[in-house]
Amino acid sequence: MTVAEYNLSVEQFADNIYRFILKNIKDTEKAKDIVQDTYEKLWMRVDSVSYEKVRAYLFTTAYHTMIDMIRREKKQVDFEQVNANKFSHTDHYSDVQEIINQAIEKLPPAQKSVILLRDYEGYSYDEIAQITGLSEAQVKVYIYRGRMFLKNYLVNLETLI
Amino acid sequence: MKITFENYISIFIDYFEGKLSNEESIELMQFLSSHPELQNEFDQIQFLFLQPIEAEKLDFTYLLKDINQLNEVNQHNFEELCIAELEGDLNNPVLRGMLYQGINSSKANLKTFELYKQVKAIPDKKIIFPNKKFLKRREKAITQTWIYRSIAIAASITILIGMSIWFNTNTKKTAISISNPTPIENQRVLANQTISKERVIQSLPSDPDRPYKTIKKMQNESLSQIDTANHSPVKSFTQLEPLIPRQSYVMAYFPNREFIIVDENILKRSWEGDFKGVETLTVGQWMNDQLKRWKNTILNIPAEYSLSKVVETNFAQLSLQSKNHVIFRHSADTLYGRKQVEVNLGWVELYFSYSTGY
Known part of the structure; x- marks a missing residue:
């Protein structure tokens, strides 16, 4: 990959990766760090990564960097507890997408990641499997389970309202 | 290695555990041929050891099911079929026809299907990575x-x-x-x-x-x-x-x-x-x-x-x-x-x- 292609990959994918990571970890500074680390790693392997495969490489690297970070932090703090306290809110929801965003936060991490890769980036089961290191069947199961959870979340909320 | 009537059982066990050398194994076989009355005991000990199946690799892929192989739409598989349809996994036209019949058969089913249509995460394009120029190289x-x-x-x-x-x-x-x-x-x-x-x-x-x-x-x-x-x-x-x-x-x-x-x-x-x-x-x-x-x-x-x-x-x-x-x-x-x-x-x-x- 040339320097120009590398810079093009920054233009094309930095926002998408940032969005994906931010949605997963909800911390802008850490999300920025992960994006920066990801491109740092890409730059170190710039000669061996082709431009055609750079998108998959970036998402794979970012995903695993994020997982590593979450694992590290779990040793220090109960992430789920922080997550629930820090990001829950009691405001009224303005639209369905906002409810879905809230529901996505409640998905288990693996389901959340595959759903986001599917919906945000339109990746196939096979591509998601390569990025996350899961099997294709696992990815499919997670997506189906995630969809059911999101749908049920909408139904339950409607019932409450 | 000296095989006697006092230690032959432990040597049988060592043999099946693969602990004996070639020479020791030969010695054991010679001992067995000299004492055929112990052959039955030797065979019984053999069954105590499970042998791994090396040549045959078990294949359970036949257990995998393709959702397109379903031949009916019922209350148990309805939601899964809805998801499959929206994910683009459903390519059996007969099954799709049955699914849409099911969707239109009741308001509840139609509502379920509509809900599944909505559960897609849409990226917020306003969120962008700041300072992209720092990532770029000269x-x-x-x-x-x-x-x-x-x-x-x-x-x-x-x-x-x-x-x-x-x-x-x-x-x-x-x-x-x-x-x-x-x-x-x-x-x-x-x-x-x-x-x-x-x-x-x-x-x-x-x-x-x-x-x-x-x-x-x-x-x-x-x-x-x-x-x-x-x-x-x-x-x-x-x-x-x-x-x-x-x-x-x-x-x-x-x-x-x-x-x-x-x-x-x-x-x-x-x-x-x-x-x-x-x-x-x-x-x-x-x-x-x-x-x-x-x-x-x-x-x-x-x-x-x-x-x-x-x-x-x-x-x-x-x-x-x-x-x-x-x-x-x-x-x-x-x-x-x-x-x-x-x-x-x-x-x-x-x-x-x-x-x-x-």
């Missing part, structure tokens, strides 16, 4: 840039040489003036005010219970090591604030330690080939050298932990590869092009500040 520098950079570096070197001369001529005087120093914590000292090595040592913490006591123990040795670094001796110790803009240098700063070690030699670093052939330290190399040198002295990091390695890709990009517990933060202060790397080791924080110099 292509081959154009001649004009090279000229400006050369001038900037030459000017920086000139300034530093001037400062060095000034320091050398004023060190003695300053050292005398602070021969009985007051604690300099909370004390603001003008930039570039020269202080002697003695003062640096005196400013080290005196409380033995503080986690920095190692520094006190190692002060002479560590400073001596720093003075005799690979390159020219450290010429001065200065206060951190304020940084001098547009001047190239790298510093290490120990909070509450009140001293900074300035290494001027890294000015002449290689920057993406612009200084090709010039053997000089890079910012990252210098930091790695310092961290390595301080690991067992000032920082007192246990041997089983490895340090983060400073990774340098170009003059403006610097990061640390994090290993084990060594945490880092890399922040960029665009004012004056100053960069700062903070290494938080848990018990001591180490800052590296550097400016790009142009």
Whole structure:
């Protein structure tokens, strides 16, 4: 990959990766760090990564960097507890997408990641499997389970309202 | 190996556990042929050991089901089929027809299907990565840039040489003036005010219970090591604030330690080939050298932990590869092009500040 292609990959994918990571970890500074680390790693392997495969490489690297970070932090703090306290809110929801965003936060991490890769980036089961290191069947199961959870979340909320 | 009627059972077991050598196995077989009455016992022991199936690899793929193979739509599979349809997994036209019949057969089913249509995450395009320019790399520098950079570096070197001369001529005087120093914590000292090595040592913490006591123990040795670094001796110790803009240098700063070690030699670093052939330290190399040198002295990091390695890709990009517990933060202060790397080791924080110099 040339320097120009590398810079093009920054233009094309930095926002998408940032969005994906931010949605997963909800911390802008850490999300920025992960994006920066990801491109740092890409730059170190710039000669061996082709431009055609750079998108998959970036998402794979970012995903695993994020997982590593979450694992590290779990040793220090109960992430789920922080997550629930820090990001829950009691405001009224303005639209369905906002409810879905809230529901996505409640998905288990693996389901959340595959759903986001599917919906945000339109990746196939096979591509998601390569990025996350899961099997294709696992990815499919997670997506189906995630969809059911999101749908049920909408139904339950409607019932409450 | 001697096989007797007292030990033959344990030898049978060793045989099936694969512990016998070829010669011992042959010996055992000879023993068995001499004592055929033990053959039955030998066979029974054999069944105690499960033999792994090596040749045959079990294939359970026949258990996998394709949703398109379903031949009916019922309340148990309705939702799964809805998801499959919306995910584009359903390609059996008969099944799809049945599914849509099911969807339209009741309001509840229709509502369920509509709900599934809605459960898609839509990215917020307003969220963008800030400062993408910091991620980008320069292509081959154009001649004009090279000229400006050369001038900037030459000017920086000139300034530093001037400062060095000034320091050398004023060190003695300053050292005398602070021969009985007051604690300099909370004390603001003008930039570039020269202080002697003695003062640096005196400013080290005196409380033995503080986690920095190692520094006190190692002060002479560590400073001596720093003075005799690979390159020219450290010429001065200065206060951190304020940084001098547009001047190239790298510093290490120990909070509450009140001293900074300035290494001027890294000015002449290689920057993406612009200084090709010039053997000089890079910012990252210098930091790695310092961290390595301080690991067992000032920082007192246990041997089983490895340090983060400073990774340098170009003059403006610097990061640390994090290993084990060594945490880092890399922040960029665009004012004056100053960069700062903070290494938080848990018990001591180490800052590296550097400016790009142009």
